[in-house]
Each structure stands twice: as structure tokens, then as C-alpha cells.
Amino acid sequence: MFAALRQPLARASAAKPLARAFSAYTPAQNAVAPASPKLEYLLTETRGRVALVTLHRPKALNALCNGLFVELNQVLKEFDNNKDIGSIVITGSERAFAAGADIKEMKDRQFIENYSENFLGHWTQITTIRKPIIAAVNGFALGGGCELAMMCDIIYAGDKAVFGQPEIKLGTIPGAGGTQRLVKAVGKSKAMEMCLTGSVNLTAQEAEAAGLVSKVYPAEQVLDEAIKTASKIANLSVPIVQMVKDAINQSFEMPLQAGLTFERRLFHATFGTNDQKEGMSAFAEKRKPNFTNN
Numbered sequence: 457m458f459a460a461l462r463q464p465l466a467r468a469s470a471a472k473p474l475a476r477a478f479s480a481y482t483p484a485q486n487a488v489a490p491a492s493p494k495l496e497y498l499l500t501e502t503r504g505r506v507a508l509v510t511l512h513r514p515k516a517l518n519a520l521c522n523g524l525f526v527e528l529n530q531v532l533k534e535f536d537n538n539k540d541i542g543s544i545v546i547t548g549s550e551r552a553f554a555a556g557a558d559i560k561e562m563k564d565r566q567f568i569e570n571y572s573e574n575f576l577g578h579w580t581q582i583t584t585i586r587k588p589i590i591a592a593v594n595g596f597a598l599g600g601g602c603e604l605a606m607m608c609d610i611i612y613a614g615d616k617a618v619f620g621q622p623e624i625k626l627g628t629i630p631g632a633g634g635t636q637r638l639v640k641a642v643g644k645s646k647a648m649e650m651c652l653t654g655s656v657n658l659t660a661q662e663a664e665a666a667g668l669v670s671k672v673y674p675a676e677q678v679l680d681e682a683i684k685t686a687s688k689i690a691n692l693s694v695p696i697v698q699m700v701k702d703a704i705n706q707s708f709e710m711p712l713q714a715g716l717t718f719e720r721r722l723f724h725a726t727f728g729t730n731d732q733k734e735g736m737s738a739f740a741e742k743r744k745p746n747f748t749n750n
């Protein structure tokens with residue numbers, strides 16, 4: 457099925473001029489490393505104010521080995537600190553966003569080393585990134601791959617994407633949000649069905665209907681659409697965008713009244729920024745705002 461999917465896409469990419477070829481299917485053509493030295497498992501590039509990070513471990517369907525996650529944390533931090541970047545897109549290949557944590561790498565680990573080293577604790581660093589992250593998902597988003605997508609702020613899916621939590625079939629359980637974020641995204645019954653069976657997956661369309669995914673596009677368009685949305689966000693005021701992200705994320709942590717108070721205080725705080733003055737003046741003067749991120 458995926459071989460069939462891959463071939464027409466490969467042909468379509470080959471026909472595109474280079475300038476358009478930053479889609480998921482030809483990431484290497486425009487890939488440039490950021491400040492980081494050599495990356496083994498990722499490709500990175502920038503498009504205007506958007507940073508694109510492509511998981512690139514094709515022989516293992518982007519299985520999330522330790523080295524991949526170390527690199528991912530490193531480049532995300534760099535892009536988060538880079539004033540020329542306003543938002544980030546993470547994608548994989550047309551066959552797999554990521555087929556999960558690396559089973560072969562972890563199969564012989566013991567409880568005591570997992571516990572004492574806080575195995576996979578560093579996966580959550582992505583949730584400390586202040587700039588918005590969009591996951592552009594094609595193909596398999598399974599186990600840790602689904603959990604990685606859920607740690608992003610927005611998920612766009614290609615129409616052949618598959619979301620699932622198959623850990624139970626390996627004799628373990630989701631360890632990076634599959635029993636927590638998934639419940640909040642799709643509700644208890646669906647999350648239970650997915651995690652308890654390990655074999656009931658969501659298609660892209662089902663994931664959209666359930667609220668896990670915000671939009672579904674034809675597979676070959678999803679990355680371009682994610683970059684378009686990321687670009688819109690990246691050209692707004694960086695601190696105000698961060699406040700929105702903070703406030704929405706707090707809705708997962710706080711009771712309603714505390715969350716509403718938090719939101720109101722941040723709303724008040726926006727009036728201490730030049731960007732609020734600029735945004736509202738621009739509206740009144742019927743012109744486009746020129747945000748200066750302060």
C-alpha cells in the first residue's frame with residue numbers, strides 16, 4: 457500500500473522546480489543544518505521565519521532512537537532561541553512520521569536503569585519550546601510517533617496517515633502521553649480502545665473527526681499547508697503568540713477559574729507591549745500592522 461503511495465509522489469516531486477521542492481518527499485534538496493554540527497537523524501532548513509525539521513531515519517521508518525531525540529531537542533532549542541524564527545514544523549516521510557520508539561534499542565533495558573536514568577525523560581523537552589510547533593504527519597504515527605505529534609501544538613495530517621498506540625502488543629504501555637494527551641484529544645472510549653487493543657488505529661479522517669488532528673490534506677500537500685500556517689503564525693508578534701500558547705497549554709493544567717484568571721492577566725499584560733499598540737492602531741488606521749516583537 458505504501459509502495460503504491462510512494463511512487464506517484466516521487467514522480468510528482470521530481471517534476472517540481474527546486475523552489476517548490478521543500479515538501480516532505482525531497483527534504484534533502486534544500487536541507488541546511490542550523491548552528492548545530494552534523495545531524496545524523498534529522499534534516500533542517502528554514503523558509504522565511506519558519507524552521508522545518510524533517511525526521512530522517514528512513515530505513516527504520518523514523519523509529520525514535522535516543523540519538524534522534526537528542527538531536528531533535530538540540531535543534532528545537534536552537535530554533536526557539538533564534539530571533540529570525542517564529543514557528544517550527546516537524547515532519548517525517550510519506551511512509552512514516554515515526555513508527556514509534558526504537559523497539560530494538562530498548563528491548564533489553566531493565567526496570568532499574570529505566571527508573572534511575574528516567575528513561576525517555578528527555579522526550580518531554582519538546583513541550584518546553586516556547587514557539588508554536590506544527591506536526592505535518594504522513595504515514596505511520598504509531599506509539600511514540602503519535603505521542604510526538606501530540607506534543608506539538610497543531611497536527612496536520614496527510615489523508616493516508618495512521619495514528620495508533622500499539623505498545624500493548626509489545627508487552628508495555630505508552631510512556632510519553634498516549635494514556636494522557638490522547639484521552640484529552642479523542643476522549644476516554646477511543647483512547648481506551650486504541651491503547652487496550654493496540655490494533656485499533658485512527659485514520660487521518662477519524663483523527664480529524666475526533667479532534668486529534670486539525671486538518672487533513674492530500675498527502676503531497678500536507679507539508680506545504682503546515683508551512684503556510686506556520687508562516688502566518690511566524691509573522692505575528694512573537695511574544696503575543698507565546699502568550700496564546702502558554703494560555704492554551706495552561707487549560708490542560710489548571711481548573712477553569714484559575715485558567716480564566718491566568719488568561720485575563722495575560723490579556724492585561726498584552727497592553728504593556730508595543731505590538732498591542734501597533735496591532736490596534738493599524739486596525740484603526742486601516743493598514744497592516746508591523747510587529748516588532750516587543
Ligand SMILES: CCC/C=C/C(=O)SCCNC(=O)CCNC(=O)[C@H](O)C(C)(C)COP(=O)([O-])OP(=O)([O-])OC[C@H]1O[C@@H](n2cnc3c(N)ncnc32)[C@H](O)[C@@H]1OP(=O)([O-])[O-]
Binds near residue numbers: 515556561
Ligand atoms: C515513549 C515511550 C513509549 C513508546 C513506545 C513505543 O513507541 S513502542 C513502538 C510502537 N510502534 C510499533 O509497535 C510499530 C512497529 N512497527 C511496525 O509494526 C511496522 O514496522 C509497520 C506496521 C509500522 C510498517 O510495517 P512495514 O512492513 O511496512 O515495514 P517494516 O516492519 O519492514 O519496517 C521497516 C524497518 O523499520 C523498522 N522499524 C519499524 N518500526 C520500528 C520501531 N518502532 N523500532 C525499531 N525499528 C522499527 C523495522 O524493523 C524494519 O527494519 P528492518 O527489519 O528492515 O531492519
